Amino acid sequence: MPAPFLTGYVAIIGAPNAGKSTLLNRLLGQKVVAVAAKPQTTRHKIIGVLTDPGAQIVFVDTPGYHEPQKLLNQEMVKRALSALAESDTCLWLVDGLFRGEDHARARALALNAPQKLVIAVSKTDLLNKEKLKTLARSLSEEIPDHEIWPISAKTGSGLPELLKAIRATLPEGPALYPEDSLTDQSLRAIAAEFIREAAFRLTRLELPYSVAVTVDEFIEPDPSDPRRLTRVSATIHVEKDSQKRIVIGSQGRLLKEIGSQARANIERLTEGQVFLKLFVRVTKDWTKNKKSVAEFGYGDF
Ligand SMILES: Nc1nc2c(ncn2[C@@H]2O[C@H](COP(=O)(O)OP(=O)(O)OP(=O)(O)O)[C@@H](O)[C@H]2O)c(=O)[nH]1
Ligand SMILES: [Mg+2]
Secondary structure, eight states: OOOOOEEEEEEEEOSTTSSHHHHHHHHHTSOOSOOOSSSOOOOSOEEEEEEETTEEEEEEEOOOOOOOOSHHHHHHHHHHHHHHHTOSEEEEEEOSSOOOHHHHHHHHHHHHOSSEEEEEEOOGGGSOHHHHHHHHHHHHHHSTTSOEEEOOTTTOTTHHHHHHHHHTTOOBOOOSSOTTOOBSSOHHHHHHHHHHHHHHHHOOTTGGGGOEEEEEEEEOOOTTOTTOOEEEEEEEEESSHHHHHHHHOGGGHHHHHHHHHHHHHHHHHHTSOEEEEEEEEEOTTGGGOHHHHHHTTOSOO
């Protein structure tokens, strides 16, 4: 008798900046979600599918779990909670470098969830042996009775063991997505995210949190085009006139850099050239406004 096929949803939850999206990209072997050194990068729940001959793991990347203030943040947290509620397994990723209030919040969420629980600690490549030992000791005191998988999404260390532990939690069942699926996001949506990622990374203070991106035009390559040229036209939305000036930068330099970083990431995914045109528009206080939050794709879902 062949072994049964295993399949299920695995919500990756954790404090902002723990490394959830980096882990998903690494597991998929391709960058499909935005990553940045600042917290609250991810705003949606995004599916990443990993299929092998015996199993299909449907990962769901989620916004970092935090105390939401603005309407946008409330929507982000709602998405994390709904991803968890719809999952078979909760993969709680603990930041290996920093544990603050959001860590405690994520811990309560993970330990009280009815789903099967797998716990991993991230960024172990940044810790020497001594620090790793101290971390393992403090985590096993803080979270007793649970195995904690040390991983590095950067080097890949610990990932085979983590995948094995996740697999052991999956129910039997037929594949939920076609074998060659990578994500539920359209190329157009991923392009918007990569533009937002570049703007998020290249700006400071409150500005990254005031950025949204909409794609106005996305024209896929003509089959006869050897360059496989995709044409993308997008708008970067900010909340204030002063922010618009910063995003454009002196002589348009920052906007150019945002475009070139985003284009490189989109080109890696489309495996062709990308012509990217960017506009910047001010929508006053959009992160607090129900209509604009919805218009930019973060409304009730
Ligand atoms: N050295 C190292 N850095 C990592 C690792 N995993 C993530 N990072 C870094 O940690 C930062 C946050 O990573 P993200 O993947 O965006 O974190 P996240 O949990 O998705 O964050 P939110 O979407 O804000 O909740 C980025 O600068 C990553 O490059 C790792 O294993 N090793
Ligand atoms: Mg993320």
